[in-house]
Amino acid sequence: MLSQQAIISLLTKMGDDALIIGHRNSEWTGLGPIMEEDIAFSSMAQDKIGHAWALYRVMQEHLGGQDPDQFAFMRAEKEMRSCHFVELPIGEYDFSLMRHFLFDHAEAVRYESLENTAFEPLQPFAKKFKGEIKYHLLHADEWVLQLSRGSEESYARMQQALLHCMPLALGIFETSKAHEQTLIDEKIYPGEQALQARWLDRIYPVLSKAGLNLPGIESFTPVYGGREGYHTAYLQPLLDEMSSVFKLDPTATW
Template sequence: MRMENAEQAKQSETYRAALVDLLYQLADDELCLGHRDSEWLGLAPDIEEDVAFSSIAQDEVGHATYYFNLLHDLGEENPDRIAFAREVKRWRNAVLLERPNGDWAYSIARHLLYDVFDDIRLEAITHSGYRPLAEGARKIRREETYHLQHFRLWFTRLGQAGGEAQERLVQAVNRLWPDVGGLFSLGMYEAALIENGILPMNGEEMRRRWEERIRPVMDEAGIPWPGEISIPRVNGRLGEHTDDLSEMLDTMSEVYRLDPNAVW
């Protein structure tokens, strides 16, 4: 009986660790991208895109907040401390999402590449055995559908425009490509996520489905396929990050650090 209890406890600990790690991946992806989106305020090509990026940024941060609240329900710190007071090595976002915005083509291309991946991940999560996550993913996916449509339209518009617009888009995709593979890493608990029914799809299957969906869009936009996709040397899912994340977090947490105990 003691051995059974010990084994059950071990399984329970593994389940929780895998679930918490996945929730950090989800939340950190959304918060990083939401913050980068917010940096376009006042800088977008026209007022409509100023409004669009502001709205999308709010959605992304709202999704991150939902995941942070699930983490808090599992015993992690309160959402504000999770968002603003964690060490860089505890962040689980893909490195692709911590990179600075670059030019307009770079931001559009990054958003499209991520949003297709996120849609695939969210669809898988709707079948998760962890009910609060599955229920939240259904609502979040409906909202993300509009983001995906928005950035697909921009991507094809830039590519089909030819000239400098297309050249910049090609350059953007080539710059993004070395980091793209990091999206499909599910971290150190991938096997446990699958075995425990938290996530019914592994990273390789996500990559395969992503490629099936991205290739036709790139063909439509006239953008050459850059080549093989591999997990980058710096893997954010394992807590490995660039100085870009440190600098972003310094900016993002500036107000919070003035008084961490304040209630805003």
């Protein structure tokens, strides 16, 4: 018998990451540096929020979880399990692009690892989401390369964005103190450290091609806390904004 609580912890953090970065990416609508980027970030935001809803639905249908809308919009900040990286405001385009690049490569290796997970209800979603994320990665890789090879200023900004983002990105791989070993032992997934290693193998070639310098991973201090319910000052205002319409009538049928 697979440990339901361990699986719930995994799906919750995955869903919460997707939900929050989806809302953050949607904030580029109307603000992108070119119209194409308005469309791209809006489309990717819809994908992310759709992934979150699907993961919450899996929990409802197979693990006795709540209605996905209630789960998304009615939890307190302390109950959220998003990493700090996805919670930060969009900032300038260099930051959002680098966050997009690092986060989507992390999602890609995560869903690849779940295609044959022992928790079978997740397998078809892992295959589907991996296919959608492939297009996110094509976008992220191309723009990282273009801007890194542009002017001296654009290169410097991309290099600085990488160094700024790396400690936060490492927080994606924060392990669950209570459930990590259970998830590994039950072959739900290979564990956060294994995923982090695969992620580094994925991003290094692109960064090298772009001419960006990534120091040894040991030189960064990972930013942890989100998986245990400790969040940035930016999350609660975002949750208030996200849930404002839903909370007017949580029982309404749309």
